[in-house]
């Protein structure tokens with residue numbers, strides 16, 4: 116099947132736009148491979164320090180005969196998705212020895228749980244924790260002891276951060292190793308129902324806690340299709356996981372054999388072998404466009420509209436929301452997984468999952484088939500799913516979906532267009548996730564209720580001030596203002612207003628969770644209010660129109676009236692919960708459409724100085 120012409124056109128535009136920065140990046144990783152820090156170039160003292168505690172691996176590490184795998188782990192036992200990783204390093208060391216290599220934990224990174232910080236001050240650190248993870252990855256790999264990298268991370272900011280960091284060592288082969296979703300618990304729609312009853316005061320805290328604990332109840336990734344599971348999907352359509360490994364349950368024999376296979380495969384794609392597949396060549400413009408297609412075909416998390424540009428930029432590639440919007444026009448929605456439906460990722464995996472999805476997108480010419488992946492052979496390997504045969508993992512054709520209520524092929528999509536729209540108008544430019552909102556709610560026009568803090572929305576609701584058609588505007592939530600938190604805590608309250616029959620929409624320069632849905636939301640609006648963006652000029656009562664059909668977000672106020680207004684004063688920045696430590700990032704961060712990253716903005720500033 117030939118490639119869809121829009122996919123080709125968007126890819127060529129990305130290649131052209133990125134020509135200079137991508138060339139500089141490829142030159143960098145070539146230099147790093149030839150002359151960069153590496154084990155043979157370490158001095159005796161350096162190497163002695165690096166192997167002092169390596170026990171039986173010391174001789175192997177000193178002789179440098181096999182690959183030394185650097186493990187970058189985002190393990191902590193509070194994050195349910197990362198809790199299984201505690202045992203992985205010891206397993207990986209065994210698997211590396213099986214193929215004549217060694218492995219060391221090169222370093223750890225933090226891993227925030229957005230479920231724990233949702234609605235809490237810590238959420239104002241969440242986006243910037245991604246950059247901290249990128250920096251932590253670079254710290255670990257900077258020792259030059261490793262010929263391959265195994266990365267252990269799943270959740271929201273962790274996979275983007277790991278990739279942003281590892282891409283700066285893009286001369287090294289790198290594989291991401293997932294740990295898998297927890298068993299399905301209380302259905303997400305039932306959890307949401309209980310939350311709405313609680314928001315209305317109709318059930319007590321114990322009932323809510325019981326529902327939450329039945330939903331999030333074991334080790335493994337939460338099973339809604341939020342940012343974490345969108346990350347897993349992304350790693351498959353970019354060929355950075357082993358095929359079909361994203362949603363295999365944790366603590367299973369197959370999961371362990373997939374980890375073994377990943378380490379064995381990593382040892383084959385190093386610089387010394389005949390099948391060199393460095394990360395920086397795997398992540399090229401086609402892989403990034405594949406990522407965007409996967410995001411749109413699955414109605415993935417809006418957070419990836421920020422993270423895909425950031426990961427791309429770390430590899431010298433520039434993709435923007437217009438590219439996303441144009442791809443969205445031709446990429447059909449093929450999955451219905453909560454919040455885009457009632458089923459979860461375990462159900463998606465059981466009916467064919469990633470291999471079936473990738474196969475059908477390839478057949479429709481909607482994915483680049485010729486990307487360089489970590490798996491042997493080409494991207495067509497990713498049509499196949501892993502099975503355990505005689506205790507060994509083998510890959511077998513996955514075939515089409517077995518349940519068209521959850522997963523479909525492009526010939527019979529849930530919707531003909533992708534799940535995301537770019538919104539523009541006199542209030543700025545943002546993103547709207549259409550896949551999780553009923554089409555009859557795609558156009559909302561109502562008077563604005565303007566807030567500077569999400570808590571004030573909940574107070575206004577409790578005081579009965581929102582019981583009407585309303586566009587709730589929450590501003591000063593952008594990256595420069597307070598770190599661009601998710602405002603997902605507002606979902607139950609806004610959904611109650613919507614269920615009462617009111618027309619409701621949310622407009623914000625902040626973010627929403629990948630698990631957010633049901634309520635129309637125009638988010639990531641830039642330029643943000645904190646830097647004087649149009650949201651800072653809005654007043655209570657202004658009529659705002661949010662229309663995902665036209666992609667427009669407008670204040671129906673005379674232009675002269677808005678222009679004559681004085682921008683609202685930003686709230687004072689807050690100390691506490693460590694937020695003051697991130698002022699550095701707030702002061703240097705760039706736009707969400709560019710990736711909302713202080714480190715990438717500073718890196719590009721450095722490149723501009725070099726070229727001056």
Ligand SMILES: O=C(O)[C@H](O)[C@@H](O)[C@H](O)[C@H](O)COP(=O)(O)O
Nearest residue numbers: 229230233341342343628629630
């Ligand atoms: O982007 C995401 O997917 C979210 O950040 C997710 O990781 C977070 O945990 C949500 O808050 C979970 O949803 P609830 O808050 O509804 O449990």
Ligand code: SF4
Nearest residue numbers: 228229230270337343
């Ligand atoms: S998916 Fe979200 S809530 Fe679940 S463990 Fe990961 S970050 Fe936490």
